[in-house]
Amino acid sequence: MAKRMMDLSGQLNWYDLYRHNYDLPLTPADRMGETVINGERRTYKRGMTMAEYTPFATNILDSPSAQAVNGDFLTDYMNREDVRAAFNIPSDVQTWEQCSETLDYHVQDEASMWIYRVLQGKTRLMFYSGDTDGAITTYGSKGWMKELGWPIVDAWRPWYTNGQVSGYTETYDGLQFVTIKGVGHMAPQWARLPVTNMISAFVHGEDF
Numbered sequence: 001m002a003k004r005m006m007d008l009s010g011q012l013n014w015y016d017l018y019r020h021n022y023d024l025p026l027t028p029a030d031r032m033g034e035t036v037i038n039g040e041r042r043t044y045k046r047g048m049t050m051a052e053y054t055p056f057a058t059n060i061l062d063s064p065s066a067q068a069v070n071g072d073f074l075t076d077y078m079n080r081e082d083v084r085a086a087f088n089i090p091s092d093v094q095t096w097e098q099c100s101e102t103l104d105y106h107v108q109d110e111a112s113m114w115i116y117r118v119l120q121g122k123t124r125l126m127f128y129s130g131d132t133d134g135a136i137t138t139y140g141s142k143g144w145m146k147e148l149g150w151p152i153v154d155a156w157r158p159w160y161t162n163g164q165v166s167g168y169t170e171t172y173d174g175l176q177f178v179t180i181k182g183v184g185h186m187a188p189q190w191a192r193l194p195v196t197n198m199i200s201a202f203v204h205g206e207d208f
Contacts, residue, residue, distance in 0.1 A: 014050055014134040016184025035079040037091050044079050044095035047072030052099040054135060071098050113144050120174040126202050128178040130187035138179050145177055159208050166194035
């Protein structure tokens with residue numbers, strides 16, 4: 001059954017299941033970008049594939065979509081000398097890449113669930129999830145929150161932007177869970193106004 005599911009979904013964008021998978025025809029040579037910083041010519045790897053972004057997600061590494069390159073334009077932008085200057089990045093700092101080849105990713109059974117128990121009662125916590133994210137799924141996130149065993153103080157309900165449903169929210173004693181409708185892993189990129197309103201309201205202690 002798992003193999004059948006992977007075969008049927010192998011062409012999907014796992015980080016945003018309803019979004020087009022931009023399989024730009026980049027050759028190995030195209031993957032390397034070039035910029036000039038303080039008179040010095042430097043190179044960097046353009047964009048990232050899904051396989052590079054989450055190498056620990058072994059269930060998708062063999063799917064065709066795992067090799068699609070995304071974010072190459074963003075990498076070019078972030079390595080422009082004027083953009084680096086605007087971010088006050090010193091010229092001796094390395095060029096920017098979306099995925100590091102020096103980090104050694106590993107999987108731990110408890111994931112990040114433990115930190116919520118450590119922080120409970122010490123700071124306000126919010127976890128948001130794009131509901132078309134196939135990698136870090138809304139259903140899975142809701143599952144581990146239930147395992148925390150914290151009482152619900154505000155039951156599952158919709159929240160709105162300009163009269164339209166932007167997602168759903170549920171608040172536990174110490175943690176607010178928020179979904180963003182119709183977007184995936186990069187929810188702030190594709191639902192800018194709702195996410196901006198959501199974060200602003202949370203920071204200021206307002207209902208939304």
